[in-house]
Amino acid sequence: MSALDRWRQYAGDCARIAAEARPWLMRGKLTRAAGLVLEAVGLKLSVGSSCQIVMPSGYGVEAEVVGFSGDKLFLMPLTDTSGLEPGAAVVPLDTLGHRLPRYGQPYIPPKRAEDKGRQVVVGEHMLGRVVDGLGRPLDRGGPIEATDHVPLTSRPFNPMDRAPVRQVLDVGVRAINALLTVGRGQRLGLFAGSGVGKSVLLGMMARYTTADIVVVGLIGERGREVKDFIENILGHEGLQRSIVVAAPADSSPLLRLHGASYATSIAEYFRNRGYNVLLIMDSLTRYAMAQREIALAIGEPPATKGYHPSVFAKLPQLVERAGNGKDGGGSITAFYTVLTEGDDQQDPIADSARAILDGHFVLSRSLAEQGHYPAIDIEASISRVMTDLLTPAEFDAVRKFKYLYSRYQRNRDLISVGAYVRGGDPVLDKAVALHPQMEQFLVQTMHESQDYASSRQMLESFAALSAAS
Numbered sequence: 001m002s003a004l005d006r007w008r009q010y011a012g013d014c015a016r017i018a019a020e021a022r023p024w025l026m027r028g029k030l031t032r033a034a035g036l037v038l039e040a041v042g043l044k045l046s047v048g049s050s051c052q053i054v055m056p057s058g059y060g061v062e063a064e065v066v067g068f069s070g071d072k073l074f075l076m077p078l079t080d081t082s083g084l085e086p087g088a089a090v091v092p093l094d095t096l097g098h099r100l101p102r103y104g105q106p107y108i109p110p111k112r113a114e115d116k117g118r119q120v121v122v123g124e125h126m127l128g129r130v131v132d133g134l135g136r137p138l139d140r141g142g143p144i145e146a147t148d149h150v151p152l153t154s155r156p157f158n159p160m161d162r163a164p165v166r167q168v169l170d171v172g173v174r175a176i177n178a179l180l181t182v183g184r185g186q187r188l189g190l191f192a193g194s195g196v197g198k199s200v201l202l203g204m205m206a207r208y209t210t211a212d213i214v215v216v217g218l219i220g221e222r223g224r225e226v227k228d229f230i231e232n233i234l235g236h237e238g239l240q241r242s243i244v245v246a247a248p249a250d251s252s253p254l255l256r257l258h259g260a261s262y263a264t265s266i267a268e269y270f271r272n273r274g275y276n277v278l279l280i281m282d283s284l285t286r287y288a289m290a291q292r293e294i295a296l297a298i299g300e301p302p303a304t305k306g307y308h309p310s311v312f313a314k315l316p317q318l319v320e321r322a323g324n325g326k327d328g329g330g331s332i333t334a335f336y337t338v339l340t341e342g343d344d345q346q347d348p349i350a351d352s353a354r355a356i357l358d359g360h361f362v363l364s365r366s367l368a369e370q371g372h373y374p375a376i377d378i379e380a381s382i383s384r385v386m387t388d389l390l391t392p393a394e395f396d397a398v399r400k401f402k403y404l405y406s407r408y409q410r411n412r413d414l415i416s417v418g419a420y421v422r423g424g425d426p427v428l429d430k431a432v433a434l435h436p437q438m439e440q441f442l443v444q445t446m447h448e449s450q451d452y453a454s455s456r457q458m459l460e461s462f463a464a465l466s467a468a469s
Contacts, residue, residue, distance in 0.1 A: 028090040031072070036253065036297040038063065038075040040090045045073060050118060053077065054089040062093070064118075064254055067298045074298050076254045078134070119149040120262050122269040126243045127213070130230060133247040133259030150269050152261045154321060163324040165358075165385045169276070169333050170452040172208020173201070175376050175442050177455035179398055180361060180383045181390060184276055185324030185331040188383070189284070189353050191338045192363035192375075198337050199225070200446050201363070201374045202280050203233030206242060208449040211278035211333065213270050214242040217263030219256050220286025223248045233446075253290035257314075260287045264321045271330035279322055283337040288315060288349045305348045315349075316356045359383040372443060379406050394456065397463040404431040404466065405438050430469055437462060 028042030030053065038053070045051065045065050052060040053075070061081055067074040075090070121135040121144050130139040137144055165183035176182060192198040206214045216234070218226050226246045234242060243266055247259030260281060267279045281287075288311050295308035303309045322334035338353045338360075354360050359382050367375035379402065387395065408431040414420050415432065422429055441458060444450060450458075 026092055028073070030084070030086060030088045030090060033081070033084060033086075036076060036293065037066070038077065038081070038084075040073045040075055041071055043073060043090060043092065045092060048118065050093040051075065052091050052093055053081070053084070054091065055083055056085055056088070057083065060091075063090075066254070066294055076252065076294060076297070078252050078255050118152045118258075120152050120265055121145075121148070122150050122266050123147040126266070128240050128242070130244040130246060131262075133245065133251065133255040133257075133262055135262065138246055148269070150265050152258060152265055154265065154268060156317075156320065157323070161326050163327045163329065163331075165324065165388060168389050168452055169278070170208075170210040171205045171278075172449045172451065173204055173374060174444050174450035174455045174458070175374065175378065176361070177450065177452045178441075178459040179378050179401060180359070180376070180381055181386050181452075182333065182383060183385045183389050184333055185322075186358045186383070186385050187319055187322050187334045187336070189336050189338050189350075189357045189360040190363065191340055191350060191354075191360050193340055193365055196363045196365050196368040196375050197373055198363055199229055199233055199282065201376075202282060202335065202337070203229065203235075203238070204374070204444075204446055204449075205278065205335065206234055206280060207238040208451075209278050210276075210451075212241075212275040214238070214278045214280065215263050215267045215270075216242055216244045217260055217279070217281040218244065218246045218248070219260050219281060219283060220247065220249050220290065221282060223250065249286075253293040256286065256290040257294070260318060264318060267332045267334075268321060271325050271332050274330045276330055277332045279332050279334040281334065281336045283339050284315070284318075284353055285337075285339040285347075285349050287318065307348050311349075312352055315352055319353075319356050358385055372439070373446070374444060376442070378402060378442070379409065397459050400463055400466060401438070401441075401459065403427075404434060407431040408435050408438070430466065433469060434462070434466060437465065 026043060028040045030038055030040050032039035043051070047065050047067065049065045051063055051065070053063055054060055061077050061079055063075040063077040065073050066076045123145070125145050125147060129137060129141055129144065131137055131144065135144055163185065165185045167184045169182045169184045169186070170177060171182055182188065190198050190201070206216065218229065221229075226248055230239065230244060245259050245263040245266070247256040263279065263281060267277045270277050288307065291311045291314050292307055295310050300308045300310060304312070319334070319336065322332040324331045336353065336357070338350050340347050340350050362377045362380040363375045364377040364380075365375070367377065386398070390398070404427070407427055411420065411428055420428070420432070441462060
């Protein structure tokens with residue numbers, strides 16, 4: 001194609017975009033502000049559309065349509081609305097900027113509904129950066145270059161096109177590598193209460209994993225925890241190959257939802273380019289709480305223990321976006337933290353997450369109080385794809401370790417009070433004799449890395465020692 005033809009093509013693409021633009025500026029007005037939701041009339045916008053509320057000072061506040069009733073639109077602002085007055089103007093935001101044609105590149109018009117919605121910035125230039133739920137930088141590292149855009153939401157992935165989970169992903173944690181082996185494309189939940197070391201464990205995975213790129217979504221966390229996780233837990237080395245999306249607790253619920261979707265969109269972008277991505281999201285519970293806040297604000301009736309049907313609908317939509325791509329492509333291995341209030345494993349969000357994930361790791365408060373870190377309860381934890389990753393001999397070594405460890409834990413109180421008499425139970429005798437080796441195997445400091453090969457070798461050594469005793 002000659003230069004003249006390229007210019008003609010570019011001019012034609014620009015004409016097609018210009019034809020989609022509105023020839024006049026539509027304008028509505030606010031009629032009601034109640035809690036988190038604003039009501040506007042005079043506009044016809046679809047759910048998910050963005051608009052701007054013009055403040056008396058001339059400053060614009062971005063909002064998003066989250067519902068409607070008759071001719072009234074329900075708007076959720078993304079920032080604070082202090083100073084808002086009745087009758088403020090509401091103006092739709094132009095969504096054509098991300099679809100502007102590029103010279104020398106073919107223009108592909110959007111065909112799907114998600115392609116016409118909110119678009120976010122992605123690209124390899126984002127590595128080492130910290131952004132909010134809309135892609136705005138938080139690390140004072142300068143503006144984010146808009147090289148590529150992807151939809152904030154994506155269409156469901158055809159399950160028949162996904163590659164099966166067959167390869168092991170090394171996460172650098174001995175107990176997980178050997179006893180709860182993780183596969184590329186697996187989606188796992190980290191179930192824990194507050195203060196049991198889940199953030200430290202996630203930081204260890206982010207630093208020591210063999211994944212190509214790490215995407216971290218900090219959803220609903222305290223601002224202090226965000227900074228501490230990035231600087232102290234993730235560290236400079238871990239940040240260099242990571243992208244952090246932070247939507248702290250003081251941000252709007254809509255921005256927290258966008259933060260989780262944005263982190264997943266970034267992971268999808270790199271997966272589609274053949275990278276193996278580790279997605280860490282802390283936490284899935286606060287994502288559900290953000291959706292609950294929105295549902296309460298627009299009047300949706302609750303269904304289960306204060307949670308609304310839309311909450312349970314959004315959870316699998318978010319989780320199912322992770323996983324393997326097509327055969328020979330990239331993968332997204334996802335870890336979602338689930339907060340269990342009072343260490344209650346039957347919390348509705350925890351119960352729902354457990355059903356849609358490919359395994360769950362439970363962190364025990366009693367182990368953490370004993371100084372046992374990482375505080376992974378291997379009895380209550382499971383990885384559902386282990387049988388596809390390990391040989392029968394390797395899986396048998398895992399089973400024997402768990403069997404001896406469980407036998408010791410069941411009789412721990414008897415052993416502590418001196419009621420245990422050696423010789424009555426040969427299996428318990430073996431468990432008591434090997435307990436120091438089992439504790440040493442499970443305990444690992446946050447600055448220690450253990451790759452998959454050496455973790456498997458240590459487990460085989462323990463199996464040989466158990467067979468000899």
